[in-house]
Amino acid sequence: MRSTVAVMVMAALTMLASAPVQAWSGFGHRLVGLLAQEQLSEDARAQVDMLLADEPDADLGTIAAWADEIREQPEYRFTAPFHYVNFPLHSCDYQPARDCPEGACIIAALERYRDVLADVSQPLEVRREALKFVVHFTGDVHQPMHAGNRGDRGGNRFQVNIDGKGSNLHAVWDFHLLNSAGLRMRQWRERLAPQVAQAQVSTMQVAAWAGESCAVLDVPGVYPARPGRLPAGYLEAHRPFAEQRVVLAAARLAALLERALAAPAVETGGSSH
Numbered sequence: 001m002r003s004t005v006a007v008m009v010m011a012a013l014t015m016l017a018s019a020p021v022q023a024w025s026g027f028g029h030r031l032v033g034l035l036a037q038e039q040l041s042e043d044a045r046a047q048v049d050m051l052l053a054d055e056p057d058a059d060l061g062t063i064a065a066w067a068d069e070i071r072e073q074p075e076y077r078f079t080a081p082f083h084y085v086n087f088p089l090h091s092c093d094y095q096p097a098r099d100c101p102e103g104a105c106i107i108a109a110l111e112r113y114r115d116v117l118a119d120v121s122q123p124l125e126v127r128r129e130a131l132k133f134v135v136h137f138t139g140d141v142h143q144p145m146h147a148g149n150r151g152d153r154g155g156n157r158f159q160v161n162i163d164g165k166g167s168n169l170h171a172v173w174d175f176h177l178l179n180s181a182g183l184r185m186r187q188w189r190e191r192l193a194p195q196v197a198q199a200q201v202s203t204m205q206v207a208a209w210a211g212e213s214c215a216v217l218d219v220p221g222v223y224p225a226r227p228g229r230l231p232a233g234y235l236e237a238h239r240p241f242a243e244q245r246v247v248l249a250a251a252r253l254a255a256l257l258e259r260a261l262a263a264p265a266v267e268t269g270g271s272s273h
Contacts, residue, residue, distance in 0.1 A: 025175040026065040028246065031188055032139040033060035035196045035250035038189075040257060047261035051128045060135055060253075067136035082109035082133075083140050085210050087149040092214035094207045106146060107206045110137040118260035134260075135253060141209050142249035144216035144241070145170045150223070161229045169223070172230065177242040180235045192247055199251035204259070209252065216241055 037060040040048065052058040067083070070076045085105040087094070094100075100108050116122055116130040140146045148154035155169030162176060183191065203209070216222060222238060224231055 025179075026068070027185070028143075028174070028178055029064035029068075029136060029139045030061040031178075031185065031192075032142075032246055032249045032253060033062075033064035033135050034185075034189060035192060035246070036060055036135075036138075036253035036257065038193060039196060039251065039254035041262055043262040044254075044258050048131070048257070051124065051131050054128075063132045064135050064139065066132045079109070079133075082106055082137065084146040084148065084154055085141075086151075086154075087147065087214050089149060089151060090218060091149055092147070092211045092218075094211060106137055106141050107210050110134065110141060110206050113137065114256060114260060134256065138253040138256065139249050141206060142213055142245040142252075143173060144213040144222070144245065145173045147210045147213035147217075149214050149217055158223070159227045160224065172235075173242065177235055177239045178246075181239060192243065192250070195247045196250045196254075199247055201251050201255045204252070204255065209248075212248075213245065216245070 037045070037048070048060065052063065055063075067079065071079055071083070081104040083106055085094070085099055085107055087099060094107065096108070099105060103109070103112065110133075113130040113133040117127055117134055119127070122130075145154040150158070152158045153170075155173065158169040160167055160169055160172060162172070167176070178188070181188075219241070221231075221234075222241070224234070
């Protein structure tokens with residue numbers, strides 16, 4: 001399983017030629033949300049508009065970073081472990097009892113909020129909040145450092161130096177890989193939208209998405225040989241991984257929302273945990 005995922009990750013790179021901090025940064029989350037929204041059917045877009053009607057000018061982009069913005073508020077602190085999953089050292093094999101005790105990880109959380117979103121018997125405000133979590137956690141689970149397998153809090157404790165400034169490997173993947181390309185939001189959307197439209201959504205299993213992210217960490221060079229100065233050319237060499245994960249996050253988010261919103265069911269059944 002792990003070797004198959006690693007091959008898929010390497011193929012994606014070729015085609016494209018711990019409590020962590022914000023995944024992809026607010027910019028990256030917004031990019032995922034906007035790319036996904038462009039792929040929605042009219043029915044699913046109408047459902048999104050209905051859920052967000054009480055929030056002027058809201059869309060999947062504007063709500064995408066909400067789960068990070070509220071996580072330090074007392075009533076939402078319980079959601080902190082929902083942003084990531086920790087695997088054993090150099091392993092990407094998900095075992096719920098070990099890796100997600102009491103459902104406190106991103107895999108189980110995304111499944112739960114997905115089910116709440118699809119359940120039209122739930123109050124509107126509950127489904128609206130579930131939508132916000134679904135959009136954010138779908139972005140998070142595709143950021144490799146949110147599926148860590150090094151015991152360093154998803155790269156937060158792996159210190160690196162970029163342009164003479166101290167940082168860490170998590171921040172490199174959250175922010176620097178995309179930001180260093182020097183593109184604005186419109187340019188990123190123009191660049192990635194065709195890839196999102198053509199992306200093959202082969203699995204809707206959240207654990208598989210996390211496993212793919214985890215497998216990226218074991219690709220040679222993703223983790224520098226040692227902490228310290230970021231190796232020359234690192235950002236350019238690994239940016240395609242980040243781009244591909246954004247593309248898959250957007251395509252899968254659109255597919256998830258189609259299932260949950262285009263023809264919602266009153267009872268969706270429990271999550272797999």
